[in-house]
Amino acid sequence: MPRPLRVLVAKPGLDGHDKGAKVVVQVLRDAGMEVVYTGLHASPEAVVKAAVEEDVDVVGLSILSGAHLPLCRRVCEGLRGTGKPVVLGGVVPQQDEEGLRALGVEAVFRMGAPFQEIVEWIRRRAGRSSPSPALK
Amino acid sequence: MDPSQGRKVVTESGIEIKPVYTAADVAGLDPGRPGEFPFTRGIHPEMYRKQPWTMRQYAGFGTPEQTNERFRALIAHGQNALNVAFDLPTQLGLDSDDPRAEGEVGRVGMAVDTLDDMERAFEGIPLGKVSTALTINAPALVLLAMHLAAAEAQGVPAADVRGTLQNDILKEFIGRGAWIYPAAPSVRLVADSIEYCAKSAPRYNAVSVCGYHLRESGATPAEEMALAFGIARTYIEAATARGVAVDEVAGKITFNLNVFGNLWEQVAKFRAGRKRWAAIVRAYGAKEAKSAQLRMLAGGGGGGLTIEEPENNIVRGAYYALAAALGGAQTMALCCYDEAYSIPTEKASLLSLRTMQILAEEVGLCDTADPLGGSYFVEALTAEMEKRILEAEGELRALGGMVRAIEEGTIQRKLARQAYESEKRLRSGEAPKIGVNRHVVEGAPAPAMATHPYDPSWAEKKVKELKSLRARRSSDAVGAAVDAVKRAAAGTENLVPPILAAVKARATVGEICGALKEVFGEFREPRF
Numbered sequence: 001m002p003r004p005l006r007v008l009v010a011k012p013g014l015d016g017h018d019k020g021a022k023v024v025v026q027v028l029r030d031a032g033m034e035v036v037y038t039g040l041h042a043s044p045e046a047v048v049k050a051a052v053e054e055d056v057d058v059v060g061l062s063i064l065s066g067a068h069l070p071l072c073r074r075v076c077e078g079l080r081g082t083g084k085p086v087v088l089g090g091v092v093p094q095q096d097e098e099g100l101r102a103l104g105v106e107a108v109f110r111m112g113a114p115f116q117e118i119v120e121w122i123r124r125r126a127g128r129s130s131p132s133p134a135l136k
Numbered sequence: 137m138d139p140s141q142g143r144k145v146v147t148e149s150g151i152e153i154k155p156v157y158t159a160a161d162v163a164g165l166d167p168g169r170p171g172e173f174p175f176t177r178g179i180h181p182e183m184y185r186k187q188p189w190t191m192r193q194y195a196g197f198g199t200p201e202q203t204n205e206r207f208r209a210l211i212a213h214g215q216n217a218l219n220v221a222f223d224l225p226t227q228l229g230l231d232s233d234d235p236r237a238e239g240e241v242g243r244v245g246m247a248v249d250t251l252d253d254m255e256r257a258f259e260g261i262p263l264g265k266v267s268t269a270l271t272i273n274a275p276a277l278v279l280l281a282m283h284l285a286a287a288e289a290q291g292v293p294a295a296d297v298r299g300t301l302q303n304d305i306l307k308e309f310i311g312r313g314a315w316i317y318p319a320a321p322s323v324r325l326v327a328d329s330i331e332y333c334a335k336s337a338p339r340y341n342a343v344s345v346c347g348y349h350l351r352e353s354g355a356t357p358a359e360e361m362a363l364a365f366g367i368a369r370t371y372i373e374a375a376t377a378r379g380v381a382v383d384e385v386a387g388k389i390t391f392n393l394n395v396f397g398n399l400w401e402q403v404a405k406f407r408a409g410r411k412r413w414a415a416i417v418r419a420y421g422a423k424e425a426k427s428a429q430l431r432m433l434a435g436g437g438g439g440g441l442t443i444e445e446p447e448n449n450i451v452r453g454a455y456y457a458l459a460a461a462l463g464g465a466q467t468m469a470l471c472c473y474d475e476a477y478s479i480p481t482e483k484a485s486l487l488s489l490r491t492m493q494i495l496a497e498e499v500g501l502c503d504t505a506d507p508l509g510g511s512y513f514v515e516a517l518t519a520e521m522e523k524r525i526l527e528a529e530g531e532l533r534a535l536g537g538m539v540r541a542i543e544e545g546t547i548q549r550k551l552a553r554q555a556y557e558s559e560k561r562l563r564s565g566e567a568p569k570i571g572v573n574r575h576v577v578e579g580a581p582a583p584a585m586a587t588h589p590y591d592p593s594w595a596e597k598k599v600k601e602l603k604s605l606r607a608r609r610s611s612d613a614v615g616a617a618v619d620a621v622k623r624a625a626a627g628t629e630n631l632v633p634p635i636l637a638a639v640k641a642r643a644t645v646g647e648i649c650g651a652l653k654e655v656f657g658e659f660r661e662p663r664f
Contacts, residue, residue: 016314022552
């Protein structure tokens with residue numbers, strides 16, 4: 001049996017609103033994934049380090065302060081060449097999406113995003129299904 | 137179809153609502169009179185008839201000059217108090233030129249580095265008249281000192297400054313997350329501020345205990361009150377341990393509570409909360425009736441607003457304001473309809489102010505005190521809510537009290553689980569939300585929203601000013617003042633006087649908070 005998918009959920013920057021990040025951590029754990037949560041006030045460099053050290057398949061960032069462009073730039077630059085996809089959640093205006101994609105952010109999930117959509121996106125992007133909790 | 141038909145109606149706090157209430161439901165219940173202990177019906181005898189609630193929209197962004205402009209605009213539109221938003225670097229005790237502040241300077245609030253910034257932010261705003269709330273927590277003493285010093289520069293003595301410091305660090309560990317130091321020294325800072333205000337700034341509320349953010353983080357309305365009381369008890373005990381009389385301490389504590397959710401449950405929460413707080417304060421030995429009054433800001437909560445069909449949030453805000461008024465709030469602020477997109481635009485902020493003004497001045501919410509008093513339903517629900525609050529207080533005691541629950545992470549995990557459950561109910565449609573899971577227009581395009589702009593040149597300006605100030609000021613005087621703060625932190629003396637001296641010497645937020653961090657260390661977040 002393949003190992004379960006591993007996901008880093010990170011709160012880069014100074015924003016302390018962690019309800020959404022913690023909800024997503026629980027969603028992914030319930031979907032059978034292994035989730036590492038950075039906790040608050042992680043520097044972009046610390047996020048990159050954790051992603052590499054924890055050998056995660058996908059990096060999920062949660063940013064509600066509006067500083068997503070500069071923060072994603074630093075995380076994406078740090079992860080370049082590692083093959084780890086970056087996905088963003090939080091308060092993100094539509095007009096910033098193009099800029100985020102240019103930086104390398106592959107998907108943006110906003111408030112109210114269906115849980116299944118997030119889970120399926122991660123499974124699809126990582127190229128495989130994680131074992132369902134019932135099979136463990 | 138009547139969705140309530142054939143099923144139970146149960147509030148978020150777990151109270152089952154009957155289809156009809158009668159005199160039998162209120163037998164033996166006497167809510168008393170407004171303005172009389174235990175203040176279930178309100179803290180003043182005539183409530184809004186004598187003075188409508190204070191309108192205090194949260195505002196601040198970019199540089200102090202830009203924020204000053206927004207403040208003046210709000211005052212010109214009839215707002216009678218201010219609520220200052222600080223940017224994240226300021227909230228975390230970092231200067232604008234700190235590498236960790238990159239991209240965040242002036243973004244979610246005003247950037248403040250030194251006393252000069254506070255003086256500019258309040259230019260032309262009389263600090264003895266316009267009551268000003270500072271939404272600041274970990275570095276609260278520094279901003280309190282800057283507020284008092286800026287007032288002094290206007291010729292207003294500390295004794296006349298009208299202010300409210302949010303200064304509720306314990307809730308930051310549970311929700312909102314703007315903490316720096318570990319819990320114990322953080323509580324000591326709160327006690328210092330209470331002692332200082334009790335002695336030297338009698339019109340300044342040292343603390344605004346925030347049930348608001350606990351609710352946003354997953355607490356039920358009953359838990360919101362119970363956990364807020366658990367936090368307030370911690371501050372009362374810390375301040376009385378410093379020798380401040382309980383009547384003086386209670387007079388320095390206000391509350392910031394949330395209003396999203398079922399309207400009746402919020403009203404009952406405010407009424408029952410007042411009654412419960414009166415009993416708590418009296419049990420600490422307070423003698424004056426005024427000490428037992430729960431004074432509150434009610435905030436139309438962001439947790440109820442949606443990204444879908446954002447204009448619906450204007451309507452939601454109006455109902456939240458209605459609940460706050462029916463619940464007897466002293467001060468009101470509403471989240472704006474565009475806040476799921478960015479910090480509010482000026483237009484959205486003004487619309488929230490107008491919403492409150494329409495309620496207060498057009499439709500009669502100020503006509504009589506506690507208009508729902510005596511309603512079979514509301515009185516019965518208030519009594520039920522009091523029981524639920526008491527139960528939740530017991531649950532917190534079982535976790536070992538607020539500080540232990542925070543340090544061990546038990547309370548954070550409990551609320552995170554509840555937040556997850558409520559997000560599931562929203563997605564399943566069990567919790568109705570118009571435009572989200574009811575009456576959804578399939579295939580409707582995402583609305584084009586004008587969002588609050590951000591210009592990186594504001595941060596550049598701020599950093600340039602800070603560098604020039606560092607070159608101008610006396611570094612010997614700053615060094616000595618910051619050392620004095622450090623010595624006081626290592627001892628037990630009140631930290632406000634040395635911090636006041638440091639801000640007057642033009643020490644920065646980052647320098648003072650950095651000195652405290654050297655002594656106190658940093659909070660370590662429990663694992664999640």
